Amino acid sequence: MAKVKQPYGKVEKRYFKWIYLFLLPTVVIFAMFYVQPIWTMLWTSFTKWDGFNDPTFNGVSNYVRVFTNSAAAISLKNLLYWSIIAMTLHVGFGVLVAFVLYHHPKGWKFTRAVFMIPNVISAAAWALIYRFIFDDNVGLLNGAIRKIFPNFHLQWFYTSPAAFWAVTFTWLFYAVIVTLVVLQDLMAIPTELDEAAHLDGCTGWQMTRYIHLPLCRNAVGTAILCSITSRISMYECIALTTAGGPGDDTMSLSVLLVRAITDYNYGYANAIGVIMFIFGLIILAVVNKVFRMGESSLS
Amino acid sequence: MKKRILVCLTLVALAASLASCGNSSSSTSGSDNTASGSTDSSSAASGEEVVLTLPTYYCGENVGATYFEPAVERFNEKYDGQYEIQLEEVVEASYSDKMSTLAQSGKLPVLISGTTADWIDTVLIPQKLYYDTKDWLNESGIIDLCLDSSVDYSTQEDGSVVGVPIVTVSTTGLYYNGANYSPDKNIADMSVDEFIESLDGQNIAWQTVDNAWTTMLFLTALVANEEGGTEWLQEYDGSKCYDYNTEWMISAVTKLVDIWNKTGGSAYIGKAYADAANDFMSGNSAVICNGTWMNSEFSESGSANWSNGFDGANVHADYYPGNIAMCNTKAYGRWFLTNNYSSEGELEAAKAFMEFIYSPEELEQFALTEGCQIPNLESSEDYLASLDENQLLKEQTEKLTDETVLVPTIASIMPDSVANSVLANELTQLVNGAITPEEFCDTLTVKSEETKA
Numbered sequence: 119m120a121k122v123k124q125p126y127g128k129v130e131k132r133y134f135k136w137i138y139l140f141l142l143p144t145v146v147i148f149a150m151f152y153v154q155p156i157w158t159m160l161w162t163s164f165t166k167w168d169g170f171n172d173p174t175f176n177g178v179s180n181y182v183r184v185f186t187n188s189a190a191a192i193s194l195k196n197l198l199y200w201s202i203i204a205m206t207l208h209v210g211f212g213v214l215v216a217f218v219l220y221h222h223p224k225g226w227k228f229t230r231a232v233f234m235i236p237n238v239i240s241a242a243a244w245a246l247i248y249r250f251i252f253d254d255n256v257g258l259l260n261g262a263i264r265k266i267f268p269n270f271h272l273q274w275f276y277t278s279p280a281a282f283w284a285v286t287f288t289w290l291f292y293a294v295i296v297t298l299v300v301l302q303d304l305m306a307i308p309t310e311l312d313e314a315a316h317l318d319g320c321t322g323w324q325m326t327r328y329i330h331l332p333l334c335r336n337a338v339g340t341a342i343l344c345s346i347t348s349r350i351s352m353y354e355c356i357a358l359t360t361a362g363g364p365g366d367d368t369m370s371l372s373v374l375l376v377r378a379i380t381d382y383n384y385g386y387a388n389a390i391g392v393i394m395f396i397f398g399l400i401i402l403a404v405v406n407k408v409f410r411m412g413e414s415s416l417s
Numbered sequence: 418m419k420k421r422i423l424v425c426l427t428l429v430a431l432a433a434s435l436a437s438c439g440n441s442s443s444s445t446s447g448s449d450n451t452a453s454g455s456t457d458s459s460s461a462a463s464g465e466e467v468v469l470t471l472p473t474y475y476c477g478e479n480v481g482a483t484y485f486e487p488a489v490e491r492f493n494e495k496y497d498g499q500y501e502i503q504l505e506e507v508v509e510a511s512y513s514d515k516m517s518t519l520a521q522s523g524k525l526p527v528l529i530s531g532t533t534a535d536w537i538d539t540v541l542i543p544q545k546l547y548y549d550t551k552d553w554l555n556e557s558g559i560i561d562l563c564l565d566s567s568v569d570y571s572t573q574e575d576g577s578v579v580g581v582p583i584v585t586v587s588t589t590g591l592y593y594n595g596a597n598y599s600p601d602k603n604i605a606d607m608s609v610d611e612f613i614e615s616l617d618g619q620n621i622a623w624q625t626v627d628n629a630w631t632t633m634l635f636l637t638a639l640v641a642n643e644e645g646g647t648e649w650l651q652e653y654d655g656s657k658c659y660d661y662n663t664e665w666m667i668s669a670v671t672k673l674v675d676i677w678n679k680t681g682g683s684a685y686i687g688k689a690y691a692d693a694a695n696d697f698m699s700g701n702s703a704v705i706c707n708g709t710w711m712n713s714e715f716s717e718s719g720s721a722n723w724s725n726g727f728d729g730a731n732v733h734a735d736y737y738p739g740n741i742a743m744c745n746t747k748a749y750g751r752w753f754l755t756n757n758y759s760s761e762g763e764l765e766a767a768k769a770f771m772e773f774i775y776s777p778e779e780l781e782q783f784a785l786t787e788g789c790q791i792p793n794l795e796s797s798e799d800y801l802a803s804l805d806e807n808q809l810l811k812e813q814t815e816k817l818t819d820e821t822v823l824v825p826t827i828a829s830i831m832p833d834s835v836a837n838s839v840l841a842n843e844l845t846q847l848v849n850g851a852i853t854p855e856e857f858c859d860t861l862t863v864k865s866e867e868t869k870a
Contacts, residue, residue: 170517170540187867253687276625276687276845361627363842364849365860377834381868382539 156395159388169384180389189366190390193374196282197349197397203286204345212296212341213334217326219297220304230297237294245358248288249275275360278367285368288355289348296341303337304330339409346401350394467766468501471528472519474509480710481531484786492773500766520546525757527767535833537749542579548754549577553768559584559775562793566746570655580753584775587789588817589634589708589743589826590736592715592809596728598703605736605816609642612738613676619703620681622693625848628828629841631693634706635676637827638737639669647741647822653830655747659869661861670847670854677848686845699724708743709734709788712809734812736821745825790814831861832868839864 163180165173184190215233219226236244251258252274263270274284307330315325331338353372356362362369371394378387405411471489475481489502507515513536519525520540527548532541541547551572554560559581560568567583591604600607600615607615624631640646643665649658676682681702685693697705698714705711713719715729723729736742752771758764773779780791781800788810796804804811828836843860846852852860 168539170520171543183867188863189867249687255684273686277849278846278851361838361842363838364845364851365842377838378868380834380837381832382535383868 159391159395162385163389163392165385167385167388168382169379173385176385180386181393183386184389184393187374189362189369189374190371192366193369193371196368196370199282200286200349200352201346201401203290204349205342208290208293208345209296209338209341211291212293213300213338215293216297216300216304216334217330219301220330233294233297236292241289241354242358244292245288245355248284248355249359252284252287276364278364281360281364281367285356285360288359289352293341293345295344299341299344300334300337303334307333335409336411336413339405339411342409343402343405346405347398350397350401466498466501467760467762468503469527469763469766469770470503470505472505472507472512472515472526474507474512474531476504476506479509480713481787483713484783488774488779488782491779492770495773496769500769502766502770516540520544523757525755527755527758527763528770529753529755530751532753533833534749537579537753541753541755542573546755546757547577547579548756548758548764550580550754551576551578554578554581557768557772557775559772562775562780562791563750564746564792566654567748567750570747571749579749581750581771581775583746583748583750584793585751585780585784585787585789585791586744586746587709587787588736588813588821588823589706590734590813590816591634591704591706592697592711592732592734593704594697594700594702594727595731595733596726597700603735603816604738605740605742605821607738609639609672609676609738613679616680616703618679620684620696620701621676622697622702622705623677623680623682623685624688624690624693625686625841625845626689626692627841628837629844630690630828631706632673632844633828633836633840634743634826635737636669636673637743637824638706638739638741639672639676640665640827641737641741641822641824642739643668647824650824650827650830654745654825656830657832657865658830659832659862659865661858661865662855663858666858667854670857674847674854682848686848695722695724698722698727698729700727701725706737709810709813712788712807712813715809730808732809734809734816736816740818740821742817742821742823743826744823745829746823747825785810788813790817832865834868835861835864 162173164175164177165180166176167173219230223229250256252260254260254271254273257274259274260270260272272280274280311329311333312325315329320329351372352370353376356368356370356373357376360368362373371390375387375390375394378384378390473485475485486504489504493501509531513532516525516529516532516536517540525546529541554563562584563582564584564586568578571579571582573579593600593604598616598619600612604612621635622631623635637650641650645663646665646669649663649665685696688696693702693705694707694711694714696702712734714722715732717729719729752774754764754767754771758767774783777794777797780794781797781803783789784791785800785803785807790813804814828840831840839861843852843857843864847854847857
């Protein structure tokens with residue numbers, strides 16, 4: 119039966135002015151700090167602009183430059199690989215930790231707190247720490263490898279293709295957001311469901327596979343969305359380790375964007391920004407569709 | 418009806434907020450605007466002390482503070498009751514951005530120092546925000562101290578002059594540790610081959626990370642030693658080059674790889690400036706390429722950074738083989754006056770400060786502190802006596818002769834993004850053997866072309 123929209127009553131209408139009034143600050147702030155910058159980014163992406171003087175319209179030439187730029191092509195390829203790694207290994211690891219913590223093993227609270235620590239350290243600091251970890255002379259990693267292979271030498275951040283993996287390792291296992299989002303959903307699962315499953319003879323793995331995991335669908339979708347969009351905007355851990363090198367091996371769109379700003383090519387930088395923005399929207403739409411976000415996991 | 422009115426009011430408020438936050442393209446020139454932190458005109462007119470607030474990064478922990486903060490104190494003391502300069506600390510990396518923001522809001526300070534040349538070309542000149550210093554430079558006599566090449570560079574098509582052209586020059590050469598390396602003659606008098614042979618396997622403190630500064634300096638010297646290289650570098654002094662597929666460049670890069678391998682280069686992959694400096698100051702390398710601002714690192718005050726028996730007293734300064742030194746002479750000067758002054762008193766205060774800073778005593782103090790030369794100023798007895806106490810500066814001054822060939826660094830003729838990151842990224846590939854010198858030069862060319870808007 120079609121849902122009939124009920125007309126608002128007099129009492130409800132009386133509160134409209136207050137609703138709009140309370141919404142006003144949010145709308146104004148949203149317009150000032152989101153809509154206006156996005157709009158400026160969009161229209162100036164079709165201009166030649168140095169960021170200060172008046173922009174001059176140059177059609178789609180900034181976009182043509184992006185798509186004919188070899189570094190941009192490598193950036194897109196890297197984005198694809200990093201997105202795949204993010205939604206599989208990164209999210210997978212975060213979900214795994216969430217499921218382990220959900221069963222409250224001994225010391226789970228301590229583990230959760232320790233797992234949180236990297237999140238309160240800035241990405242910039244982590245990038246610098248990783249520069250030392252991956253250093254050939256004094257780095258922890260090569261020191262450990264040389265215990266087995268004494269002649270091993272590799273400058274991880276400055277050699278192809280090791281640099282790609284070294285950059286990937288700077289974020290791969292910091293999946294605390296994924297863990298918290300999934301853990302929140304797991305803890306919200308009614309205990310009656312677990313009890314009923316137990317009575318039906320469900321094993322631990324079956325419980326995870328057929329009950330808990332499907333009920334965390336929205337959380338996993340959210341985690342994948344956050345992880346991939348983080349890869350689109352990823353800057354510090356590249357800029358502070360490889361700066362996109364060696365060559366353009368670890369290049370990203372955000373590094374290219376900053377380089378364009380360095381050269382006062384704001385129109386070109388904003389074209390890159392628009393492309394990043396569109397990628398974000400596409401990812402949002404795809405994840406929403408695939409994970410049926412917004413629908414209850416219990417339905 | 419009420420609902421519609423409220424919606425309309427919401428939209429009006431939205432539009433008003435957007436309009437107020439929008440980019441105002443109105444001109445900020447003229448004396449209608451109030452400069453950052455400056456006094457109003459009434460104070461000057463009534464004979465009160467004129468206070469200028471100067472946003473700068475030459476203060477606090479910045480190396481520029483060593484000279485500048487005491488200089489401001491001396492000025493304030495000299496003009497007590499008439500003018501006062503107050504410093505407002507700005508982060509060096511965001512100084513140009515801060516000036517852009519102040520310019521857009523019509524609050525550009527009357528004195529500016531430390532922006533990039535690109536900022537001058539993009540903001541200060543096109544928006545006509547500068548005060549034409551031509552007449553004042555002549556009246557004050559400062560023009561006699563300025564380098565002709567910089568005066569030409571700072572002079573606009575309409576004859577106006579932007580800022581104070583270059584008066585002091587910091588020539589960039591190299592340092593060597595006398596405890597590890599004792600050349601038979603000045604390095605500047607050697608050829609590149611003689612220099613490498615004289616090193617006898619000692620390391621050069623290379624750098625491949627960030628902007629690969631120390632390596633870039635040596636590459637510049639190699640280019641300048643190639644036939645046609647000096648002319649090529651000098652041709653682009655003050656401008657940008659977009660073609661590196663040249664005979665001299667490829668030859669210099671080929672030599673760089675060879676020298677890199679002979680002087681312990683593989684140990685320097687992934688090394689930043691601080692690593693190169695530490696390497697030199699721990700005696701691991703015998704030579705480091707750097708500018709005169711490093712002099713203070715080798716005095717007793719910098720001894721906290723020394724290790725492995727390194728002694729700054731053993732360090733000597735020299736220029737590059739082929740008597741090459743690096744210095745940009747076709748460039749803007751250090752200080753700029755803007756036309757954003759709120760009163761004549763404020764402008765006079767700014768001029769008085771400039772005349773103080775460019776007085777012979779202050780220039781010599783600046784040269785001694787920052788380690789630079791003043792080509793158009795006859796040195797005083799006191800200055801020469803002070804030089805005797807500063808071995809490195811004395812060597813740098815004495816070895817800089819009429820025969821010394823001044824060239825701009827190769828980074829200064831590259832587009833900013835290429836100089837800041839592309840050069841280092843490709844250099845890593847080059848010394849790793851992943852690309853050839855020809856490919857290296859070709860990539861620099863392609864990347865430079867890509868920066869063209």
